[in-house]
Amino acid sequence: MFNKILIANRGEIACRIISTAQRMGVQCVAVYSDADRNARHVAMADEAFYIGPSPSSESYLIAENILKVAKQSGAQAIHPGYGFLSENEGFADACEQQGVVFIGPPASSIAAMGSKSAAKSIMDEAGVPLVPGYHGSDQDIEKLRTEAERIGYPVLLKAAYGGGGKGMREVHKPEDFDAALASAKRESQASFGNDKMLIEKFIIKPRHVEIQVFCDQHGNAVYLAERDCSVQRRHQKVLEEAPAPALGENTRHAMGDAAVRAAQAIDYEGAGTVEFLLDANNDFYFMEMNTRLQVEHPVTEMITGQDLVEWQLVVASGGVLPLSQSQVQLHGHAFEARIYAEDPQQDFLPSTGHIEFLRTPTQDRHIRIDTGIREGDDVSPYYDPMIAKLIVWDEDRDRALLRLQRALREYQLVGPTTNTDYLHRLATHPHFVRADLSTQFIEQHGEQLLKPNNAMDAELAHACMACAITLQQSVPLADANNPWNSASNWRLNQPAGQYLELVFNDQLLNLYIQQQGNEFVVLHDDSRVELKAELQQDKLNVTFDNHSFSLTVALGTDKFVLFSQQGRVDYQAVDTSAAFGLAEDEGTLTAPMNGTIVSVNVKTGDSVEKDQPLVVMEAMKMEYTIKATVSGTVEQIFFQAGELVSDGAELIALAPNEES
Template identity: 65%
Template sequence: MFDKILIANRGEIACRIIATAKKIGVRTVAVYSDADQYARHVKMADEAVHIGPAQSSESYLRSDKILAAAKLTGAQAIHPGYGFLSENEDFADACQQAGIVFIGPPVSAIAAMGSKSAAKAIMEDAGVPLVPGYHGSEQSPDVLQHEAQRVGFPLLLKAAYGGGGKGMRVVESAADFDEALQSAKREAKSAFGNDKVLFERFIRNPRHVEIQVFCDEHGNAVYLAERDCSVQRRHQKVLEEAPAPALTEKTRLAMGEAAVKAAQAIDYVGAGTVEFLYDQSGEFYFMEMNTRLQVEHPVTEMVTGQDLVEWQLMVAAGQPLPLSQDQVMVTGHAFEARIYAESPDNDFLPSTGVVEHLRTPTEVDGVRIDTGIEQGDEISTFYDPMIAKLIVWDIDRDRALLKLQRALREYRIDGLTTNVEFLRRLAANKAFKQLDLTTEFIDQHHDQLFATDTVDLNTAAVAATLWDVLQQQPQTVDSPWQRADGFRLNQASGYRLQLQHDEEMLDITLQRDGDSFVQHHNDNSIRWQATAQDDCLTLTADGHRQLAYIAEHDNGLSVMLESGRVSFQRHRVADTLEQDGPAGELVAPMNGTILEVLVAAGDSVEKDQALVIMEAMKMEYTIRAPHAGSVTQVFYQAGELVSDGAELLIVEQEES
């Protein structure tokens, strides 16, 4: 076994690998960019080496800097994690040339699967079932258009050298093909340095089922159950589970054997993931093989009881797999929820900001949190917006789902927008419970998953007001003159707070009556009692007790109740004065970089015409005209950075 390894990654990925290394006594070296100087993975590692600016292209993607850090610290092996250089054959080869073990598959295996089109050809020769499509090397627009007509619409465009949903587009008709092709190529070039694409017939309502495979240098190969990753947004996974529910044992066996066959076809060594589309008829088709450990590997660990990172280290050190296929046992059921800084109500656009308040569920038996984020950390535009992975296990799917719902209720984050509330609705969704699984699940159940908040605003506002009262009250009160609860001589003490929620102003007035506060609300009198500890407010209304969790920020606070989360601003006059921008102004949806400006001042445009293309969080966004009209001003050019809400250009509406 190695004495010291370097982790060529960051965030929760690096933290996950460090945890296993510490468990088995292996020393670790972290690398970090300017943005990650104080990151959790840097603090966890035994050593850390600075490798450059915040931009990943100048730090985490610089193989020369990472190899120099390994040599400097005497690391015998490099674990690439997942993402960044984990599937980069040149980096794996450079490690080998430098005499440093690459904790991953051979260079030849990465090369074979690095091109999705080449991978399809290999799988076809190996007898693994494929979806009809085009995986050729010819990339001229005319050839691609011709092949698209042959395959038929709808079809799915994919970056040939990438994953994670980047460079992926669903094309419904031939009329949409050219624009989707150019957009996919740009995004693929930006994310992976190669704009080659492939496409295949788009199968509606399939499930996404993948198999974890492991191979060693001694000819042993096993599959470690399967995972269902069907619930996705923008072709990126949101919620995963293992084992995949409602599969017959015959299908499980066939998928597992096909996955091992795929790995053996390229002389694979190490951890890999073979992904399949599973359609309603019960057939399955090879999608791709990722030559690395995957983000969702913890659900496989939970149901098999195995540490897959430890397996990676063993195999990379030349040891045989610890189990044979007949020794692999699957017990219970596990879920993983990916907690992101993003806005589900705004097409899941990533959000940026500081994690000002963070409380996580207690990690008891069956509850695990993989994260690289701590309270006070900033989620920036430079890296993936994942905050954490919440993993739960129990003896069956129903019990595990209940545990997931409870853990999500206990996950409290404030300071920026997250998907926690969305995940809560998803885990409680009736169709999800009943196994209505498909990659189109979120779109098909949009009304339930994006339902209007059911939070009682008055309860939330009273909770905020009582929090203020209790926070201002000294721990020890020797006289009424020290009290900060609205005490008045010869009359009942009172407290008033004006709170703004979105466009609504709430005026909360409470009168103290003994150990209670009385509120006159909608012709009723409500008697409230409250106590506070840490961020928890125990709130009782006329004998009904509930918990509210409070997070303060700037001049406001957020109240998290069982029914949801509400943010308030303590009222200031300036907060209520709104200034509408010029008619037709178009603003950046988030912090990012302008990739291309498609119009100039004086141009006439049609409704929905693409005007500006920008990139943020490694994704591409197109700003379109809200109406027909004329461009009067353009404020930014390609290559410039823009802030969330920055005015990009003005389109004056065409007079009717």
């Protein structure tokens, strides 16, 4: 076994690897960029080394710097995590050349699966079922159009050297093919340095079921059940579970055997995942093999009782797999919810900023949280927006799902916008509850999933927040006799009272609060709410209408948030422009986040129509298109392709047409 390893990654996966390695007595070396100087993975490691500026292309993706740190620190092996260099055959080969063990498969295995088209040929020879498609090297646009017609629409364009949904587009009719191909190629080139495409038949309402495989250096191979990863957005997994619901034992064994054949066909070593599409007839088709540990590996760990990172270290150091196939046992059901810094109400736009407040469910044998962030950290624009994984387990799917629903309510963060409420709507959707799953789940139920929760009765929520703010402002009992320190607005023969103004859903609230001890009367317009309230740190204990309950409150200087089992309610301190809804110039287009301009599709003086795509920008490894808000004429362009922009920066000035 190694005595020191380097983790060539960041965030939650770096913390996850460090946790297991240190438990095994292995010393851990972390690397960090400017943006990650104070990151959690740096604090957890035994030692850490600076490797460059914040952009990953100048730090985490510089293989030479990673290897230099490995040599300098005396690390015997490098764990790449996932993303970054984890499926880079050149990096795996460089590790071998320099005598550092790459904790992953041989470079030849990565190369075999790195090209999706080559992988299809290998799988075909190994007898693994394939989706009809085109995987050839001729990338002429006419050839690709012809192949799409041959396969039959709808088709799926996929980056031949990609993964994670990057460079992937659905095309449902021939007239959309050229634009989709250009966009997919551009995103593939930016993400993977190669724009080669393959085309596959798009299967209607498929499930995405993947098999976890493991191979050692002694010819042993096993599969550790399957995961259902059907709930996806833009081909990025959102909710995963294991085992896959309603999957018969015969299908499970057939898929598992096929996955092992796939791994053995490329002389695989270590952890890998073979991904399949499962149709309505339970026929399955090979999609791709990820030659690394998967983001969703914890659900497999929860139902097998195994630590897959420990397995990786054992195998990479020359050991034998801890279990044979007959010894693999499954118990219970597990879910993983990916918590992202993103705004579902704004087309899932990534969100950045300071984490002002963070409360999470208590971790135990039922609940696990893999994360790389802490309260007080900053979510930067440089990396993937996933900030945590919430994993739950119980004896069966129904009980595990109840735990997931509750745990999502107890994951409470103020700062960057997150998708926790959206995940809760997913986890409570009737079709998800009854396991009616497909990769089109989010597309089919999109409007329902985006519909905001009725978190609490609005008047009661306003009253609870008013009480929390009032109690926070109260002076300590020791100073209560000092009239100059009192904020009670005392009046002769009247209860203490004060006015409070808040902004809620862009509406100005005028609240009047009367207080006698822990009893409150809150007046708002024609409503009157009477309740008892006591604030203990961030918990507000409330009694209303003979009903007692507790809420979590986050009280900042200009933002106030109320968390309940029904959802989240946000308030802001009064801002005149926000309160009265003053709109910015309709002709001004601004950057919705920090990022890089990919292309500007117009020039000064051009006439444009409302909703016409004007600018494409990239942030957090995703492309976003900024469209014209009105019809008009381009007056000025402030940035060009390749330039960095900040959140809120003006991109284009439009002169609206009179009719606009």
